[in-house]
Amino acid sequence: MSAVQAMTARPVLIGLDWGTTAMRGYLFDARGEVIDSRASSDGIMRLPQAGGFDAAFEAACGQWLESTPDLPVIAAGMVGSAQGWREAPYVDTPADACALVAGIVRVTTARGVCLHIVPGVIERSELPNVMRGEETQIVGALASDAIAGAARTLVGLPGTHAKWAVVRGERIESFHTFMTGELYAALRDHTILGRTMAEPAAPDTQAFLRGVTVAKHAHRAGLLATIFSTRTLGLTGSLATEQQPDYLSGLLIGHELAGLASLLESRGAALASEAPRLIGSAALCERYRLALAEFGCVHASVVEAAAENGLWRIATQAGLVERHATASGR
Amino acid sequence: MSAVQAMTARPVLIGLDWGTTAMRGYLFDARGEVIDSRASSDGIMRLPQAGGFDAAFEAACGQWLESTPDLPVIAAGMVGSAQGWREAPYVDTPADACALVAGIVRVTTARGVCLHIVPGVIERSELPNVMRGEETQIVGALASDAIAGAARTLVGLPGTHAKWAVVRGERIESFHTFMTGELYAALRDHTILGRTMAEPAAPDTQAFLRGVTVAKHAHRAGLLATIFSTRTLGLTGSLATEQQPDYLSGLLIGHELAGLASLLESRGAALASEAPRLIGSAALCERYRLALAEFGCVHASVVEAAAENGLWRIATQAGLVERHATASGR
Known part of the structure; x- marks a missing residue:
């Protein structure tokens, strides 16, 4: 999308990828395209001393919400942990986007906005495994051509706590943390x-x-x-x-x-x-x-843009985006 | 040995187990018994700011050397590393007490005492392994009844960098570091x-x-x-x-x-x-x-008292202890 389109496109959703040490915010148009974004170091363990979660939220989304006050907001990641803004209890494997939608919890910000928090996923094996944020990225990856329709996919998410997940169809079947x-x-x-x-x-x-x-x-x-x-x-x-x-x-x-x-x-x-x-x-x-x-x-x-695509897919599936707005969406 | 014996026994050797974060000093009598000891935190990475190695040496051994000025002194451990007082180049596996004796290096202290430093051991395999201090403990362990005469012994030295060594006869054949x-x-x-x-x-x-x-x-x-x-x-x-x-x-x-x-x-x-x-x-x-x-x-x-026994055995084999003194020794 060109700069001119971005400036004129009507925003329909804010998505937040809110982890331990960083936060990324995305503003989506009705086709699910990211028309603006923010990056900050306001992870849940590095919140502003004054104002905490609300201050970090305002810094990321305040301007967007001033322009379009009734935008729905969805967030994924450690913001839903026990140390987060509000705990979104883990959903058990096998987990698909439907299960994630069913597990969304809500918190009202100081501005009066309802923040929808996507739950993490737990595999209750002998050695349990948990993820928060990666489940949303995996849902986003499932939107890509290479995975859509695959019976079984191995998805790797390298990083601080690397995850390797086996996805069958649209469901996160099992995973490990390294x-x-x-x-x-x-x-x-x-x-x-x-x-x-x-x-x-x-x-x-x-x-x-x-x-x-x-x-x-x-x-x-x-x-x-x-x-x-x-x-x-x-x-x-x-x-x-x-x-x-x-x-x-x-x-x-x-x-x-x-x-x-x-x-x-x-x-x-x-x-x-x-x-x-x-x-x-x-x-x-x-x-x-x-x-x-x-x-x-x-x-x-x-896989490119997995977090953005995941936030968009879960939000649309949760009915957060107006029906007519998603008609031409992904 | 009773307290009275200890006070009257004639000292013949000082042995130092001088590592990265701590140092232990032992005063031996002619039978290889420890008649006095010192423990300090003057490891080679925690030396006194004023005086360094010499100050740490004096704190541990000064009093003993005042009483018996011509005592031979032997040391093992990181004191012989590149970051130590003087580097004692590694001896290759398979290594026995003879090879360690041949690799001893000497440094003269401010007091004019000659400090004999036992070298470490290196195994030049595809993934090399090194030890400093443990070789002396292993030599000490070989003095014990359970090992003496065994064709092959597995020796474990748990700790910061745990070592597992295979000893054949009197020789350190190979080892690993965990x-x-x-x-x-x-x-x-x-x-x-x-x-x-x-x-x-x-x-x-x-x-x-x-x-x-x-x-x-x-x-x-x-x-x-x-x-x-x-x-x-x-x-x-x-x-x-x-x-x-x-x-x-x-x-x-x-x-x-x-x-x-x-x-x-x-x-x-x-x-x-x-x-x-x-x-x-x-x-x-x-x-x-x-x-x-x-x-x-x-x-x-x-194995008890492995460091002390190892320092004693290497010192006697190196001829540091007067011949007549060791006649009744180990």
């Missing part, structure tokens, strides 16, 4: 491994893939046994200080994917035969694409 | 897992063993996939906040032992058939003994 991103940060910033590291000028793909390969071959020895090599390969002069961050990243992502391969195998599937859809930042998804290829999985592809 | 202790601290203090934890009044063995069992069964999924359960089992009400520290500890130690079992298996050995000798604090060794039993390994036992 604490890869957060563990990487803790190892780099708070253990001896960080002491010999230097930031490279540019990502070192070779060092990254070396880590992936080591993890793949040594997965049964486990991450506790391989990560110390970040230091010892440095001591023996075979890994430069600038290579150590990417090597460690490769080790962790390699162990994640080896673990994923094992989990899939226990369900009769093979990672190499999957065509995973990846949701996340372009740079991180590219890392995963490269790492997946080391496991023989060469058909991974990236 | 960053279990440091990873536990990083996860507890610097990730979301710590946020819901409360310290229990007493260690919770049941929660610990639950973690061990989960890790044992889910080892192929990997640690990245299991640790998040510390949080989700809390969310679902099946793991109290006070149980979470021990559960996470059990998870990590369980993954360590499952990885060890896999490494042993690849060399044709079985963890369940081993009778490991454990070196470390009594509480930590007891945790490992319980965890090992979950892997069918029920013959683990604890």
Whole structure:
């Protein structure tokens, strides 16, 4: 959509992707196109000291609501957690958009607007798994051509707490959480491994893939046994200080994917035969694409705008968007 | 030895176990008995701002050297690292006490005393491993009845960077490093897992063993996939906040032992058939003994005073202790 269209298009919905450390706001037109957006660091753990949730909400949406006071608002992510604005209890797997809609909770803002909060999803297996925000991204990914109609899709959401979900038809059937991103940060910033590291000028793909390969071959020895090599390969002069961050990243992502391969195998599937859809930042998804290829999985592809599309789909399914407005929507 | 004996016994050697965060000093008589000792927090990363290594050395040994000025002094541990007082280059595996003696480096203190520093050991495998201090403890353990004469012994040294070494005869043949202790601290203090934890009044063995069992069964999924359960089992009400520290500890130690079992298996050995000798604090060794039993390994036992015995053995083999003094020694 051109700038002129954006300025003239009539907004019909505000969607918020409201996580722990950041918030993104989207203004949608009647076709489900994003005509304006906001990004802020007002995650639920970094709220403004004065005003809290309401102040963060006003900063993101105030101007939009001044222009169009009766806009419906939907939000997904940690804003619905026990530490959020209002808790939206988890929906059990298998979960589809209908179940998410049924689980929406509402909170009224200081301005008198009703904020609709999408619930997270829980899988009550022996080791339970939970997600908040990713369920909405997955619903958004299901809107894309590549997934629509697929009987079964593997969806990967790399990040602080990486998720891998098996989606059957339109339902999130099961998923796992790998604490890869957060563990990487803790190892780099708070253990001896960080002491010999230097930031490279540019990502070192070779060092990254070396880590992936080591993890793949040594997965049964486990991450506790391989990560110390970040230091010892440095001591023996075979890994430069600038290579150590990417090597460690490769080790962790390699162990994640080896673990994923094992989990899939226990369900009769093979990672190499999957065509995973990846949701996340372009740079991180590219890392995963490269790492997946080391496991023989060469058909991974990236889903764009998953959060926006998910918020739109859930809002329309919940009847938040006027019927006539969605006639030409997605 | 009684207090009276200790006061009258003639000292013949000072031994220092000098690590990253702590230092222990031992005063030996001619039979290799410890007649006095010192403990301080003057590890090589926590040296006194004024005076550094020399000030820490004086604080530990000054009084002993005032009484007996010509005492030989031997030290093991990180004091011989590149960040130590003087670097003692690593000795390659397989390494025995002879090789350690041959690798001793010397530094002269401000007092004019010659400090003999025992080198660490390196295994130059595809993923190199290094130890500093543990080689001396292993030599000390070899003095004990249970190991003397054994063709092959598995030695475990739990801690910040846990080591598992295979000793054949008197030689350290190979070893692995598991960053279990440091990873536990990083996860507890610097990730979301710590946020819901409360310290229990007493260690919770049941929660610990639950973690061990989960890790044992889910080892192929990997640690990245299991640790998040510390949080989700809390969310679902099946793991109290006070149980979470021990559960996470059990998870990590369980993954360590499952990885060890896999490494042993690849060399044709079985963890369940081993009778490991454990070196470390009594509480930590007891945790490992319980965890090992979950892997069918029920013959683990604890080695006492390994550092002291190792320093004594290496010093006597290096000829630091007068010949007549050692006649009745170990």
